[in-house]
Amino acid sequence: MAETSALPTDELHDESDEVEAAGPERLIYFSDAVIAIAITLLALELPVPAENVHGNGGVLHFMRDHLTEYLAFLISFTVVAMHWLFHQRLFRYAKGLTGGAVRWNLLWLLMIVIMPFATKLLTSKADAFQVQFITYATVQVLAGLFLWQAFSALQRSGLLRAHTPPLVISDTLSWIAAVILTFAASIPVALVTHSASLCWMLLPAVRFALRFVRPGPR
Template identity: 70%
Template sequence: MTTHTGTHEQDDVAEPAGPERLIYFSDAVVAIAITLLALELPVPGAEAHGDTGVAHFMREHLTEYVAFLVSFTAIAMQWLLHQRLFRYATGLSGGAIRWNLLWLLMIVITPFTTKLLTSEADAFQIQFIVYAANQALTGLFFRLAFADLGRSGVLRPDAPRKVVADTLAWVDAMIVTFALSIPVALVTHWASVCWALLPVTRMALQRVTR
């Protein structure tokens, strides 16, 4: 005797989470980090008298203003690269979410490492290495997040390879540039000059990969 239940059992298949919430959350965190970065900028107080006093104050704090521009540029580049690549995600993997959160952690602590870099503490190597490591790890975690999307099969198949390759080349260049500046800081206080070579590093990496 055959029993017919009249129903069909179906396995529950978990749909991949949509990437929109992660992208919007990342945008918000980046915006907060940039805001905190600006709030750390020194502002002349009552001790700066007249135009001459304000100009003198700003000259004295030129290092902080330059560091702000460097960090703003670094965060802005990370955000632009994130927007450029995560638009091709059709879902999210657990690994990508975890790496993306670590990426955001590095973004969030950038105002702190920027302040540390320009503080009056007499510990240049520690100050520089902490900042450069912060930026190198930001790029590395971004790279790992996007790689996990590819391994998990949640990238659009029509994602333009050239756009992806060019974008990842910038990520790799940021990782390498900041990482290489760390050993340079052990021998000279001019290690930050290495950061200006970012476009050169990108071109060199592209030639190597080709």
């Protein structure tokens, strides 16, 4: 006990600084692992020809019949990859963590791991387009909102490094905002037409419009 109390205060501060600095790295590594698993699960859900499919023609016919599933996989893969890039670009500048940031990050990861289920539901043969589509779009909207809130918690707590470039932050947040707005806008459209997924093609245009707004967490 005497030796512990005799430790210089500078050394104690150094140890606490090291613990604080290690926090963001652990969260980033954990998030990377979860995203890798989610992408793997997406690929595992891809339909493959069964034993009753024979020959080149049979395989090509099978693939044409399941083109919707393959397209949904590419969309989901792209969205998950974008979220990974957003997370990397934002959290690389974190110098510590708050409980709020961790909780929002876990909710964001929950949406990421739900994405394979939402993708499979979207392409299932169930005759419930609105429910299938809205569930998928809602997962994307919530994922964007949760990631935004996770970073906002860091910024409000002053846990960004001094050299954090404002342009990178604003550019990344504008992409997240574009994802949120694009998928959110497609939800009411799905109530009137089965072509609501075409709204997702407007993502680059929405991002282009938002680049002049320079959104940032409040």
